[in-house]
Amino acid sequence: MISVTLPDGSKNEYSAGITAAEIVTDIEGRKHDCVAAEIDGLEMDMATIIDSDCTVIPISGFSDEGMHILRHSAAHLLAQAITTLYPDAKPTIGPAIDRGFYYDFANLDGFGEGDLKTVQKKMHELARRNIDVERVECTEAELSEMFATNPYKMEIINDKLEDGAGSTIYRQGDWYDLCLGPHVSCTAKLMHVRLTSVSSAFWRGDQSREQLTRIYGLVEPTKDALKQTMTAMEEAKRRDHRKLGKDLQLFHVDEEVGQGLILWTPRGATIRTCLQNFISEHLTRQGYDQVYTPHIGKLDLYRTSGHFPYYQDSQYPPLVEKDMMSKLADDGCTCGELANMMAAGDIEGYMLKPMNCPHHIKIYSSQARSYRDLPLRLAEFGTVYRWEQSGEISGLTRVRGFTQDDAHLFVTEDQIADEVLGCIELVEVIFEALGMSDYRVRVGLRDQDSSKYVGDSDKWDRAEDACRKAATSLGVNWSEEPGEAAFYGPKIDFVVKDVIGREWQLGTVQVDYNLPQRFDLQYKGSDGEMHRPVMIHRAPFGSMERFCGVLIEHFAGRFPTWLAPTQVHVLTISEKQVEYGREVAAVLKDAGVRVELDDGDDTIGKKIRMHRKFQPAYMLILGDDEATQRTVSIRARNGDQKAGIGLDEFLKELKGEIDSKAATPSLVPSQD
Template sequence: QLFHVDEEVGQGLILWTPRGAIVRQQLQDFISHHLHRQGYHQVFTPHIGKLDLYRTSGHFPYYQDSQYPPLVERDLMKKLADEGCSCSELSNMMSTGDIEGYMLKPMNCPHHVKIYASQARSYRDLPLRLAEFGTVYRWEQSGEISGLTRVRGFTQDDAHLFVTEDQIADEVMGCIELVQTIFDVLGMHDYRVRVGLRDPNGDKYVGESERWDQAEEACRSAAAKLGVNWSEEEGEAAFYGPKIDFVVKDVIGREWQLGTVQVDYNLPERFDLWYKGSDGENHRPVMIHRAPFGSMERFCGVLIEHFAGKFPTWLSPTQVHILTISEKHKQYASEVAQQLIDQGVRVQIDDGDDTIGKKIRTHRKMRPAYLMILGDGEMNNNCVSLRSRTGDQVADVPLGQFIEDIKQEIENKVTEPSLVPVRKEN
């Protein structure tokens, strides 16, 4: 079990179990490594913000139907109630800004904008890449909530890049290459690229038309350089700018929008962001929104389907399950487990009284990368016997060799466990 949903906690609010938390943390560590390599800076922001922040960004009142209701300070709420203020009047006052409130954040970007704006910036500071695994909240209708893929609280592997006009093309390509790296490592090769543009007849978009034209052309240009099939789709843009989406097809043919890269000329304008150029004048930066996983919840949900629960060794919640044949092998099992743990391998021991056959049947259901069988021969010769998920087996593997081999398999993020030879068909 990787996650749990409890009615007392609330629909669409995920409780990650210890096993699920391992999968999620491994994915976070994986992308964090690449973020560090690409020069990103980690930040942390609160889960709420003042309504004024979201009025400036345009998230409120835009899309307020998909947001949790605003929070009003207790004393003010009591005062308005005593004055006979109705719910509709309260809502109108919040929408117009006559009273202040707070909101569970629906997006991380306004908070990152404020970090950028917290000090003067020079062209020498750009590109500035801010990254956060930030949790956001959306009021999804109860009939639309589904497992991990459609939830009310989710964590985005979010980043916002503040760049000059001349840096857009290179930075968008850097974002796209990161998404492709993730998909390649996870063996997710069946995907298409969608360039989301404005709906010509839509009225939800904010910002100047000329800026939109520039942003849409930047996305088209980047998509054309990918070397994969891509398409333009009107009406798929965010309200603040066009975007490039990676749409992945799962094992049963369903499509999921996962990674996304968005060019945004609008928010820097709305928040009056600037940097000092080489000419000594103030210039407006361009903002790029980027989330390779989309959200940790949806990405993990798609991965579960993609791997049918049989994760690669590096992602498996437990990588080796050690099964003893009898009680006299307990000590050796403990010693083997400790050596593996010391090398960062996740293990589980079953040294109970069940028969080895029953132990194998029980632990196969948990789908570790390897089952390790320990009996007299293994104990006497300091070796191990292994069983793969397919039922293939190999005996008398020196313990030291196995430890080195599984360390390499984890480090290289091999898609399929490979330390047990596949049985050849006659």
């Protein structure tokens, strides 16, 4: 007999040789949802035979660990289906990921989205056959023989296995894969799979290696869970800022203007302006000075900063000076020669600024600075241009021209902690106002044994400590990320979760010891000596483009009243109220409300339908009753109504809601 410790701490006696599955059934009952078990802290298969004392904790298919196992097993099922349908395809690797799983195949060229249905059908068929999944220990020789025809598996065997050591395979039916496991005990657990997309990937993520076909899928423990996941995906699609941006006419990207270059249309520009003003108010309160700098700068500036030519690949090509250009053209200069000459500094020219720091630094150094001037906080909604790879560009979140909510703080060593804290407070205020309370912070630290960092190590210790303290002060989740610091200093990243649980990386706060050195920045200390300031870069919301994109999805286009592109739409019922309608609209407009009037001759039902798509906070319906009593009838976004409200009263409440930046419109009480 052996003694097994259960999750609740109690001990049960079993005869040796019992399987994990039998123990789990004993603990959870016959109808459990477990897919594996943790035995003495190690995740193991259900079929594991137990013949000595140990602790057993069942792993539910709904837990993170259980989902991981389900996904991994589903990847195997996918590979089995693919190799059945496409015998030439070579499975390479197929892990579980945060949202499902994928498997990469070689020799599957030409496979497209249209082929997914057949493969999924095959997977269901294999799942329904309920094939046992079996773990088999193999020697290196056996493995080499089994995977002889698959160079990818052989590469893993040769790289990952120590000489002479064996490993395990998982076998289901006549198919098997090199794998450490654990896996579900049988394919029936994998009924609820859905293949989602096809893409390509490089073998081992290396661009110089073979291109593989990657197939993505989802798996859930139950039918309902799969349905829920699919619903969530549809919801995400419905909120997609690219779709809403078009529907609500917020922005436009034009082929002829260029990829990733945003044209803010009036309605979107309004949102951006409101946000910018809101942030500006807080900057002023926090002692920032706002500045303006041009969109270009000389190449030499970026040679000093180190951005050129080092980051040449991710920048727009430089603007070469006119005379030089024609001279080069006359000389028949090739592009390669041109690039070399620019890198070497033989050619002068200008660059679209890829960041604002060098310009701000020049403002700092335009005057002799003393410790009394510090901290100097220079803020700018600065537009920068970066040459993102074409495949990477998407909507408002990945673009080639964007405006950062940027600022650079020039501080003394002693001021770092307070100033980092100040940056973080700003984020707190803005997120709070937008109802984005669910966010976390990543503190990027250096990894100790690397010598790639500038600045001495006790300075780093203090700066890192300042970042940690600032993060702690927020009272939100934060994590240390060793090795994530930039070479020039530690940083703090903000990651927000929107209302449907997706995470978005927004801005950062970065301490920088490097640029002050490169530009030889100085200030005179109280001791009369010259000292070097430290810079803090901060763009808490990243860019206005991305932040607006995230907000569009966060609010699903239904912005709080203070941000709504049009706050009130005035709709008249018939021609008789045109005059009153114009008067109401004028009163609101004079009071600074963003209002739109529809006094056309459509029916009221149709007007409501048409104006709804712009998601104003309120619609005012004006008929005879309202016109004679000089009132308004308010219609909220969800259709709730409140009639007979005096115009003055409505305006007063509306202004209150706008000025307080209320997170949701609430002038019409809910009727349910």
